Amino acid sequence: MLEYAVEARRINKHGSVAKTKDAEITLDTDVAGRDDAFNPAELLLAAISACMIKGIERVAPITKFEYRGIEVRLKGKRQDSPPFMAEITYELIIDTDEDDHRLELIHSNVRKYGTIYNTIAAATKLEGIVRRKTD
Known part of the structure; x- marks a missing residue:
């Protein structure tokens, strides 16, 4: 471990x-x-984004996925009583010429193998989309 x-x-x-x-x-x-x-909630969101980017960095050479950049935009909704991150949504934006199927495969890999992603997804609602960067 x-x-x-x-x-x-x-x-x-x-x-x-x-x-x-x-x-x-x-x-x-x-x-x-x-x-x-960064406050604690922002650190949590940053940890998720770092996990997602690192996951892509790890798998891209293996799958020969070509990309020029990655951006992750996250939003968290906090419940007041009891205090709880009730929902996290994200938009994973990849600057790539890869086809839609390969783009979705990368997204699937991020969701399946991300340590922080899976930890948070087990504790709260975590949903998002992947899309290609457009100018």
């Missing part, structure tokens, strides 16, 4: 920092919020 480790600590009432390996990210843990850092 793979294991992961992250350490986080409060800097002050306006924020915290999380570290892993040689990387560091500022966290929005200020009750009032802040615009220069």
